[in-house]
Every structure is written in structure tokens, then in C-alpha cells.
Amino acid sequence: MTAGPEPGHANQLELGLGAPRLAIEPEWKDQPRLWGHSMHPMCSYLASFPAALAHAFVERYSRPGDVVLDPFSGRGTAPLEAVVSGRIGVGNDLNPFAHLLTAAKLDPPTQAEARTRATALRLAFAAGAPGWLDRARALQQDPLASAEVRVPAEVALAFHERTFAQLLFLQASLDLATPVDRFIAAAIAGILHGKTPSYLSTLMPNTFSMAPRYVRDFAQRTAFQSPDRDAFDRLEAKLTRLFRDPPPRTTGIALLGDARDAGARASLALRTRRLPERARLVLTSPPYLRVLKYGYYNWLRAWFLGFDSKAIDASLDDAHRRAPYLDFLREVLRDLRPALTEDGIAVLVIGDVATDRGRPAADGHGLAEQVWEAAAQPEGYRLAGIADDDVHAHRKVTKLWGREAGRATQVDRMLVLTTSEAGRRRAVSAASLPVDWTWPPRRLRSI
Numbered sequence: 001m002t003a004g005p006e007p008g009h010a011n012q013l014e015l016g017l018g019a020p021r022l023a024i025e026p027e028w029k030d031q032p033r034l035w036g037h038s039m040h041p042m043c044s045y046l047a048s049f050p051a052a053l054a055h056a057f058v059e060r061y062s063r064p065g066d067v068v069l070d071p072f073s074g075r076g077t078a079p080l081e082a083v084v085s086g087r088i089g090v091g092n093d094l095n096p097f098a099h100l101l102t103a104a105k106l107d108p109p110t111q112a113e114a115r116t117r118a119t120a121l122r123l124a125f126a127a128g129a130p131g132w133l134d135r136a137r138a139l140q141q142d143p144l145a146s147a148e149v150r151v152p153a154e155v156a157l158a159f160h161e162r163t164f165a166q167l168l169f170l171q172a173s174l175d176l177a178t179p180v181d182r183f184i185a186a187a188i189a190g191i192l193h194g195k196t197p198s199y200l201s202t203l204m205p206n207t208f209s210m211a212p213r214y215v216r217d218f219a220q221r222t223a224f225q226s227p228d229r230d231a232f233d234r235l236e237a238k239l240t241r242l243f244r245d246p247p248p249r250t251t252g253i254a255l256l257g258d259a260r261d262a263g264a265r266a267s268l269a270l271r272t273r274r275l276p277e278r279a280r281l282v283l284t285s286p287p288y289l290r291v292l293k294y295g296y297y298n299w300l301r302a303w304f305l306g307f308d309s310k311a312i313d314a315s316l317d318d319a320h321r322r323a324p325y326l327d328f329l330r331e332v333l334r335d336l337r338p339a340l341t342e343d344g345i346a347v348l349v350i351g352d353v354a355t356d357r358g359r360p361a362a363d364g365h366g367l368a369e370q371v372w373e374a375a376a377q378p379e380g381y382r383l384a385g386i387a388d389d390d391v392h393a394h395r396k397v398t399k400l401w402g403r404e405a406g407r408a409t410q411v412d413r414m415l416v417l418t419t420s421e422a423g424r425r426r427a428v429s430a431a432s433l434p435v436d437w438t439w440p441p442r443r444l445r446s447i
């Protein structure tokens, strides 16, 4: 076990104004950017938190065998970290893209299964390649050419004709209801676009899809030609990276649905599997209080996976103003209470906008305190403390805001809640326990 910094370490998180003191040692900031299991970076996801942050809270606030629940699981960072650490990880998200990524990580195939399936897909494509190539060329010339396949013009122009033919084949062949195909689909989503040779299209960065109109204009202006990238070769290389660490063996459950009843659904799913029904730790990052459209900013991945990006944005709660946001979180917290153990702890990592264009942001600032006062306290929670984490503050989101970046200061605030005095004491005393950062952990090495 590596010792944590001395108490009073200069890095110790600042405390929320007026909130009880809770000295959380932010050791995750000292870890390499990609610290953790090789499946964490399967696919880029906006506003995901680092695996090291999840690790620190899972280690300090739960024990092996405990249930760790994330009702807004995104790409599955918290539940994957939980199962890597021998806990039962439960992730829930209303976004089908997030659910796919979480499920792929919590119920992965073996490496042999994934490789066998990838080879079978490669051979099946080769057998029908001329037909798929004809279809790809026709769609690239006229995206509305085919009556069976409708492809947005921006999708067709993003890829080399061979890559596009392979993607059309993969899209038609993968069955997302089976774990091995879901894993392969998630892996392909992870390499769909980006600027290095690992990716299938170089039209866009890896983090998010540029606006479709911008993409069309850019492609026209620069006479864009995507390089010839073999989807099966890149998939093999991606599988090698994903299976660098053995898949965790502990059970994980991925749920698709609204966070407002995620606690009840999680307990039911756990009971059905004869597992402990209540979570000792809820570790989550609720949606941002600013417009963050997961469908729109992932339209190319959504196309490949067969999801409707507009429908995703219409269903999610990522664009609320403050008052409805607080009502929303109050409902989420009400549902979570009975799903927590007697001494359970809920850590909410809340994206706050500290200042916007140099002025304190009217809507965002002090959001964590407002969540405590308007959503958690009225539901009978106790406050162990609030802390600021201004270092990791979602860089990707700041990047997305383009010209606004640098003007809007981001800060993540951690609201640590409990439902009993025993939980509050546990939250305070375990906040600065030393964390074992050895990688890979013994639990994985012994597999």
C-alpha cells in the first residue's frame, strides 16, 4: 500500500463555504492520466470522471463485496472501478449510448470470444466485399441512393470507401443484445473518429463529433479524403489495448433508465440475482447544468450504433435551468435513500460553473450547496462535507465550449451525503485513508 500525503497536505481539497469541514485527500490528481483498468478508455465520453477519482472513493467508502451504484453512469467509470476492486458495480443511465458502454465493460466477453467473433466478421465481410463496396460507393455519391439504407451525407463523407463498406457491414451484422457483439460495437465506437492512425476517420477529434454543417463545409473547403483504414485491423489493435488487463470477475449490472427510479430498479435487479440489495456507496456525477447534448455531440457514433441522436437529447436531463434541476435531483435522492445501507454514503461530483466571462455565474455557482439545501436536506440526508476539485475539472467540456473556454471557469464540487450519523462518521473518518494505487492490483494479477 502506498502511503497518502500527510494530513494537511497542500493539495487537500478546499472546503465549500459554510459546509462542514471534510478533508478529502485528492490523491487521484497525482496519478497518471490513464491510471486504471485498460477497459476504462474504451470510448471517449463527455464529462466522464477519471478512473483514479472513482478508485479513491470506492477504496475509502466501500469494502470488497459491497454494492457500489452510479445512477448516472455515463461510460461506466464508477461501476467498472467497483468491479475491478471486488465490489458489485451497478451502473444506470438513460442514454442508450452510455448504457451500451457501461454494459460492455460490466459484462465483457473473454478475449478469446472477442477475437473469434472479430475474425468471423472479417471473413464474412471478405466473402461479400464487392457488394458492400458497391453499396458504399453508391451512398457516397448519393446518400439517398439506396431505399434500404438511409445515411446522412456527413456520415458518408467521413470515411474512405473501403472503411465505409466495412462499417455498413458491421452495422448490419452486429447484434447489440449479445455481450460479445455489444463489446465489439462499443470498441468500434471508440475508434470511429480521431486524429491518430488508430482511428477509422480523421475528419473529427476523438472526444466529440463536430457539428454536421461544420463537417460538410470543412470537407468541401479542404477537399477532405479520409485515409484508407481497415476496420478489422484497427479493431484487432483496439482489442489488444482493451484486453491489456484481464476482465474483472466480480458481478456488474448495467441498467437502462431514468435516474429518478434507479435506486428501486437497482435493488430489484440485485435481489433477482440474490445479491445484497442495498448500496454502501453511491458514486455519481449528475448531468451538467449547462446544455450538454450527448446525442448531438455523438451523432456519428449514434449513427453507427443505430441510435437516434435527437431522441437521446430529447430524453436526457442535461439542459436544465437551476430550479427544475434541483427538483430533478431531489427526486433522484428520494429514490436513492432506501437503496442505501444504514451507514451508506452518497458522493455527488457536481460540475459547477464558478465564473462565466469573469463574473460569478448566476446559475451555476454554489450549485453543490444548493443541491444540499434544496434537494438533499429536505429528503433527510446528512451532510458530511463539500469539497472543491478544480484541477481535473472536465477539460473535454471546456474544450467543447470553444471560445467560451477560459472565460467559463469549471470546478467540480464533491457533495458527500449520508443517511445516518454512523454514515456521517464513516464518511469523515475514511475521507483521508491512504489509498493503494498499485497497478495492476493483486486481485487482477492473480487471475
Ligand SMILES: C[S@@+](CC[C@H](N)C(=O)[O-])C[C@H]1O[C@@H](n2cnc3c(N)ncnc32)[C@H](O)[C@@H]1O
Pocket: 045, 046, 047, 048, 049, 050, 071, 072, 073, 074, 075, 076, 077, 078, 092, 093, 094, 095, 098, 257, 258, 259, 260, 284, 285, 286, 287, 288, 294, 315, 316, 317, 318
Ligand atoms: C456527467 S455524465 C456522467 C459521466 C460518468 N460519471 C462517467 O464517468 O462517464 C451525466 C450522465 O447523466 C445521464 N443522464 C442525463 N439525464 C438522465 C436521467 N434522467 N436519468 C439517467 N441518466 C441521465 C447522461 O446520459 C450522462 O451520461
